[in-house]
Each structure stands twice: as structure tokens, then as C-alpha cells.
Amino acid sequence: MNEIKVSAERDYVVSFPSSWRPRFNELIANRSFAVIVPEPISSQIKDVVDPSRLILTSDGESQKSIDSYGSILEKLALMGLDRSSLIVGIGGGATTDLAGFVAATYLRGVDWVAIPTTVAGMVDAAIGGKTGVNLTSGKNLAGAFFSPHEVVIDTNWLSTLSDRDIRAGLAEAVKCGFISEPKILDLVTDWKRNLTEIIALSVGVKAGVVARDFKESHEREILNYGHTLGHAIEKHSGYSLRHGEAVSIGMCFAAELSVKLSGLSGSIAEKHREILQALDLPVTYSATAFDALFDLMRSDKKRGAGGLRFVTLKALGATDRATASRELLNECYLKSVGR
Ligand SMILES: NC(=O)c1ccc[n+]([C@@H]2O[C@H](COP(=O)([O-])OP(=O)(O)OC[C@H]3O[C@@H](n4cnc5c(N)ncnc54)[C@H](O)[C@@H]3O)[C@@H](O)[C@H]2O)c1
Known part of the structure; x- marks a missing residue:
């Protein structure tokens, strides 16, 4: 099983490499990019991702707040990302929901890649292009349908998941x-x-x-x-x-x-x-x-x-x-x- 094609507002693939690392390096080659990752998972990507390209978030549902979303947009602007840049979300469903919504709205939409690290993220959240954040009034009340450029599934992530x-x-x-x-x-x-x-x-x-x-x-x-x-x-x-x-x-x-x-x-x-x-x-x-x-x-x-x-x-x-x-x-x- 190498990839599954998804047809949506644009077509993309869900790939199943034996390791996410080489695929990540291919995807970011010759592009400016930023990686959105929750703090607890960041230690697992240190050897692959240039630290100056990292945007760390809080863990779990709290990263899907309007404050966290706004501060990431500001960081992308400070990093100088433009319309040809790539945003990569590495983490559970909360992170890919957030990264996708950031990508949908930064400069009216830039490419993004989801690298889910939980079973829920792999089978559900990262697939299908629903992105979003929470409001104080409720979960997922702000969002967009915005498909990723690719979803990269490497089940080795799951060895550290509870x-x-x-x-x-x-x-x-x-x-x-x-x-x-x-x-x-x-x-x-x-x-x-x-x-x-x-x-x-x-x-x-x-x-x-x-x-x-x-x-x-x-x-x-x-x-x-x-x-x-x-x-x-x-x-x-x-x-x-x-x-x-x-x-x-x-x-x-x-x-x-x-x-x-x-x-x-x-x-x-x-x-x-x-x-x-x-x-x-x-x-x-x-x-x-x-x-x-x-x-x-x-x-x-x-x-x-x-x-x-x-x-x-x-x-x-x-x-x-x-x-x-x-x-x-x-x-x-x-x-x-x-x-
Ligand atoms: N967009 C969609 O279609 C869709 C569908 C279903 C769920 N969701 C959203 O997904 C979120 C739930 O996803 P979730 O269960 O992945 O939650 P999550 O992203 O909060 O992750 C759960 C916990 O697992 C930890 N974790 C992640 N990967 C790990 C790893 N490899 N090893 C050890 N710990 C790891 C995280 O740090 C976090 O503490 C909710 O916000 C939900 O709204 C979205």
C-alpha cells in the first residue's frame, strides 16, 4: 500500500512511506516552509526539521484557540512565508485541524501537508479537508474546507502513543x-x-x-x-x-x-x-x-x-x-x- 488518492476540491494523495522523514524532505525541497508542532512532540522531529522553521504550539485542544491561531499567523508573516510556501502540521488531530486552518487563511490560502501522529489523526482528522479551531462558545466553530497537498502516514509514530x-x-x-x-x-x-x-x-x-x-x-x-x-x-x-x-x-x-x-x-x-x-x-x-x-x-x-x-x-x-x-x-x- 503506497498511496490512496483523494478527490476533493483538488486531488491529493495519502502516502504511506516506511518513514515520514525522506518524504518530508522531498516535500519541502526548494520551498520556504514552516512546521507547526505541539511542544511535547517537537523532540521527536529535532533531527529532521531546521529549528528556525518550527512553530511550537501548546498540547491538545488548547492549541485550537483563536489566540494560538492568531499568534501562528503573525509568526508566519515574521518568517516571511509567501504564497508559494508550504505549511506542515505534525501532530494529532488537534494540530492538523489547526495547521490546515492556518494554511486556508494565511495569504488567502497556501499549500499544506498533514503528518498525523495519532490513530485518530490518521484515520479521521487529517483526511477530508475539514480544518478549524474552537471558539469559547464551542468546538470547531470557525473553520474551512481546505484539502491538504498530501497526507503522510507513518505508523511508527504510534509506538509512543498511549x-x-x-x-x-x-x-x-x-x-x-x-x-x-x-x-x-x-x-x-x-x-x-x-x-x-x-x-x-x-x-x-x-x-x-x-x-x-x-x-x-x-x-x-x-x-x-x-x-x-x-x-x-x-x-x-x-x-x-x-x-x-x-x-x-x-x-x-x-x-x-x-x-x-x-x-x-x-x-x-x-x-x-x-x-x-x-x-x-x-x-x-x-x-x-x-x-x-x-x-x-x-x-x-x-x-x-x-x-x-x-x-x-x-x-x-x-x-x-x-x-x-x-x-x-x-x-x-x-x-x-x-x-
Ligand atoms: N478535521 C476532522 O475531520 C476531524 C475529525 C476527527 C477529529 N478531529 C479533531 O481531532 C482532534 C482529536 O485528535 P487526537 O485524538 O489526535 O487529539 P490530539 O491532537 O489532541 O492528540 C492527543 C494527544 O496525543 C499526543 N500525541 C500525539 N501524537 C503522539 C505520539 N505519536 N506519541 C505520543 N503522544 C502523541 C498529543 O500530544 C496529545 O496530548 C480534535 O480536536 C477533533 O476536533 C478533526
Whole structure:
């Protein structure tokens, strides 16, 4: 597996070199460039990147603030980057979201390259051209659809990533398995051995969906399978759960809803629980939290006229959409995840 092509507002590739270093050197050759990287990861790139080209950010979600975004734009201007320059984001999804938005807006858009270093970044955040930062009012409220010039995936990065972060990232791969590519569901049973193939197949799923619906007018919504409840749980838990952990719970709920509304077989719903539990991902949440979660889901953007609208499954690899009343949601919540 050398590369996967992605067609969007412009075409690009996701490459899978055995090491990101030579590919990075080829990409920056004869160009001025800047590398945006969170401080904790910067020690891992010292031997490759000229320190005068580095822009260090804080770690995690805090780097996606308006202040951090503004200060990076100022630094790029001081470094003299012009329209032919390249911006490289090296880090997890927070970093590639930030670097992409910086690239989308600096001088009205310059080329950028994503080098994701987490599973979540590799299978999800760095693919698809959604870039953005957070506002005080909420996550990802400022952003742009702006595809990278290339995404460089080197799974050696993952050797330093915590087991918890790897498993949380795999929840998104499992999602790709249920909505489109069931082979992933077999491979995750031995994920340590199959990690590169799982990542490549998940990238293939996302690339295919994005090519058909870059700006999320309809099909791209299927990537939100499990996310409506997942986002609500993430927020309700005060972000103590990783995104992928919350999505894991959300998928079990979406599966139960699928049984009720889209004719999914009970055995496929049960398969969700088996696979996610085997990955040590959570599949339950507080039984008394439903009212608060319902309010959070209602304030989410996927609200239909006659109730809340969800991505559901008709069968393995076949998605559907369904609108559900509060009563039905409560029933499915208690049956599937509210323990
Ligand atoms: N644009 C999209 O389509 C999209 C999709 C999904 C998620 N996202 C965004 O992605 C972000 C979540 O991504 P994430 O889970 O990668 O979070 P993250 O970028 O915050 O990284 C998680 C943690 O892992 C550390 N880390 C990164 N790489 C490491 C490595 N190789 N070894 C050791 N530690 C490492 C980071 O320093 C950080 O502390 C969120 O901001 C979310 O909004 C975007």
C-alpha cells in the first residue's frame, strides 16, 4: 500500500512511506516552509526539521484557540512565508485541524501537508479537508474546507502513543467497518498485528465518502455514525472521555436505534458491543444521564423537523437515516447503554 488518492476540491494523495522523514524532505525541497508542532512532540522531529522553521504550539485542544491561531499567523508573516510556501502540521488531530486552518487563511490560502501522529489523526482528522479551531462558545466553530497537498502516514509514530489513545482512535476505524468496510471488523480482533492495514482501509473509506460529498451535504453525514450521542457524552463527561471512547458508546446506541428504525438485525447490534468491548472501549454510560444528554443532542446541529435525526444502519455496510422521538431515544438509551 503506497498511496490512496483523494478527490476533493483538488486531488491529493495519502502516502504511506516506511518513514515520514525522506518524504518530508522531498516535500519541502526548494520551498520556504514552516512546521507547526505541539511542544511535547517537537523532540521527536529535532533531527529532521531546521529549528528556525518550527512553530511550537501548546498540547491538545488548547492549541485550537483563536489566540494560538492568531499568534501562528503573525509568526508566519515574521518568517516571511509567501504564497508559494508550504505549511506542515505534525501532530494529532488537534494540530492538523489547526495547521490546515492556518494554511486556508494565511495569504488567502497556501499549500499544506498533514503528518498525523495519532490513530485518530490518521484515520479521521487529517483526511477530508475539514480544518478549524474552537471558539469559547464551542468546538470547531470557525473553520474551512481546505484539502491538504498530501497526507503522510507513518505508523511508527504510534509506538509512543498511549494504549488508551490508540484504542480510542480505533473506535473510528470500527465505525468505518460498520458503515462501509466490514473487513476492518475482522482485522481489529488482532489490531496490534493489523494496525497498518486497518488504518489504510479506514482512510480508503473516508477518502471515498469525501470524494462523493466534500462539503457534507448528505453522504458525508454517514461518518457521523455514533457521533450524535457521542458528542453529547463527550461534553457531559467534561471531556474526561476521549472522543473515540464517547463514539464507542454512541455507536452501541445508534445500533439499537437501527434495530428499531432501520431493520438492523439484533446480531449486528450485538456485534458492536462485542467488538468495542474487546478493544477495551466503553459501551455503557449513566442511566440517569439521559435527560441531560437529550438536551445536549438537541443543541447539536443534526436536528430534523420532527425529532432528532440519526445516521443508522440497515445492515453491515449499509447506512440509513432515521428520525426518532424523545420516548424512543430514551427507550433505546436504557436498553443499549444506560446501565
Ligand atoms: N478535521 C476532522 O475531520 C476531524 C475529525 C476527527 C477529529 N478531529 C479533531 O481531532 C482532534 C482529536 O485528535 P487526537 O485524538 O489526535 O487529539 P490530539 O491532537 O489532541 O492528540 C492527543 C494527544 O496525543 C499526543 N500525541 C500525539 N501524537 C503522539 C505520539 N505519536 N506519541 C505520543 N503522544 C502523541 C498529543 O500530544 C496529545 O496530548 C480534535 O480536536 C477533533 O476536533 C478533526
